[in-house]
Amino acid sequence: MLEVKNVTKNFGDLVAVNELSFNVTPGEIYGLLGTNGAGKTTTFRMILGLLTPTKGEVLYKGKKIDYDVTDEIGFLVEERALLTKLTVEEMIEYYGRLKSLTSEVIKERLTYWLDRLSLSEVRKKKIKELSKGMQQKVQFISAIIHEPKLLILDEPFSGLDPLNIEIIIEIIREFQKKGTIIIFSTHRIDHVELFCEQLTVLVKGKSVISGNIEQIKDDFKRKTVKVSSKDLNIETVKNIEGVVKIQENLNEFVISVAEESYATNIFNYVKTLNNVTKYSVEKPSLSEIFIEKVGEAYNA
Secondary structure: OEEEEEEEEEEOOEEEEEEEEEEEOOOOEEEEEEOOOOOHHHHHHHHOOOOOOOEEEEEEOOEEOOOOOHHHEEEEOOOOOOOOOOEHHHHHHHHHHHOOOOHHHHHHHHHHHHHHOOOHHHOOOEHHHOOHHHHHHHHHHHHHOOOOOEEEEEOOOOOOOHHHHHHHHHHHHHHHHOOOEEEEEOOOHHHHHHHOOEEEEEEOOEEEEEEEHHHHHHHOOOEEEEEEEOOOOHHHHHOOOOEEEEEEOOOOEEEEEOOHHHHHHHHHHHOOOOOEEEEEEEOOOHHHHHHHHHHHHHHO
16 A cells, blocks of 8 residues: 655745645555646655655555665656667666566567557667657556556656557556556546546645545535537526536536536426427536636635
C-alpha cells in the first residue's frame, strides 16, 4: 500500500501541498487531479522521495521510500524526459539498466514492447527524429520496462491518437490486474472516470474533493436532466424553479437542477410537450463537479 499521510510541503512562504492524505492499494488506479500549479508535481516528487515533506510522511509498504525500493517504482513525467541523441533502443536499455535489469531481460522486454507499441521499425532511430506521439510511447516503455509495483503516470496520453490511447489503456489495465499500485494524473477528466474508482482533486495544494467517485457523485446535490424534444422552450425551462442552467446540444437539452427533487418540475413541463424522445435524470459528470468545486476553492 502507498500511504500519503497529512503531508505538507512548504517552499518558504509558499504552501505547495497542504495536509494531503490518501491511500492507494495494490491493483488500484487512483486519480490525482488539479489545475496547473495545484501541487500534483510536488506530490509526485514527495512520493518518489525526491522531496522531503515539511510535515507528514509518505509510506510505501509501511516504510519511507528510499533507494532500496526505487527499482519497484516507475514514473512517466508530463514533460519529455528523453535523451534525444540516443536511439530508441539505447534510451530504453539505459532505463532498464538504471532499474537493475540484466542485458538478457532488457533485450527480451525491449523487443516485446517495441512490437506491442508498433515501434520496431524505429528502434535504430534517434529520439529527436521521432514524432511527439512516438516519443511518448518510448517514454511509457521506459517507465514500465522493469515491471514496477508502483507506477505513477502523469499525462500518459499526451500526444497520442485515439488508437494508441486504447493500446496504452489496455496495458495499464494489465498492470492493474497484476496488482500494481497506479497513480494516474491527467487534465482529461473523462479518462479519470474511465480508469479510477478513487480520486483526489487539488486546488492550491489542498484537497477539495477526495474519495470514491460514485459516492462523490451521489453526495453532489446538483443533478442533470436530459431531454430530447423539438418543442422544448429554453426560456420556459430557465424560469422553472430549481433550474440552475440549461445547455442545448446537438440532439438534446442538458438541464442542471439544484437537487434531484426539482427534476419533478422539469418532468411536469416535459409531459406537456409533443415529440419527446428522451427524458432522463442522471448523476452529474465528474467534469461538472470538478468545475464547481475548483471554482468555489478559487473564490474562497
